[in-house]
Amino acid sequence: MKISTKYHGEIEVTPEALLTFEHGIPGFLEEKQFTLLPLPDNNEFQILQSLETPELGFVVASPFVFFQDYDFTLDTATVDQLGSPSEKEVEVLSILTIKEPLHESTANLQGPIIINLANNKAKQVILNNSDYQTKHTIFAQPEHAGQKG
Structure with missing residues (x-):
């Protein structure tokens, strides 16, 4: 099937590549079908792209x-x-x-996305009883950060 995407334009997606969020994603409860798309020249980052809403694509990483x-x-x-x-x-x-x-980019560790690779069911889980937050800096800060030169 062809879908329109935020970062990749119009692309072909196979049924095997579809992820189903039965209850949507918090804040986007009506969005139930997504796919993972690679970013060119980048092995760490991917786009979690909605099949329904072309403008809805999340940058994700392990x-x-x-x-x-x-x-x-x-x-x-x-x-x-x-x-x-x-x-x-x-x-x-x-x-x-x-x-x-x-270097100021952050990861949401309080709300990981869990994917069952065997059946492509997925869910964003909210970890309420943890020290994880929604904004953890993912890159080491440069040594000169905060210093005046």
Whole structure:
């Protein structure tokens, strides 16, 4: 099927590439179908693109690229909603806020996106009982930041 996208223009998407968020994404509850699109010349970042709304595309990345000790436990209800995937069938992504300058960009670690790779069911989970926030800086700050030259 052909879809219009925010960053890639009009592209062809196969049915196998569709992700289903049965309850939408918080703030976008009516958006139930997405696909992941690669960014050219970038292996870390992808676009989580809505199939319904061309303007709705989130920049996402694996949080483990930036935060190796990122860890949380999913509740039983979430695991059931996703079809009870094994650990090897799960992909975790974080929605990024890309800023200018780039080193100020942040990741939402409080609301990871969990994808069951076996059935393409997905859900954004809100971690209420954790120290994770919606804005964690993903790049090391430059040494001269905050200093006057």
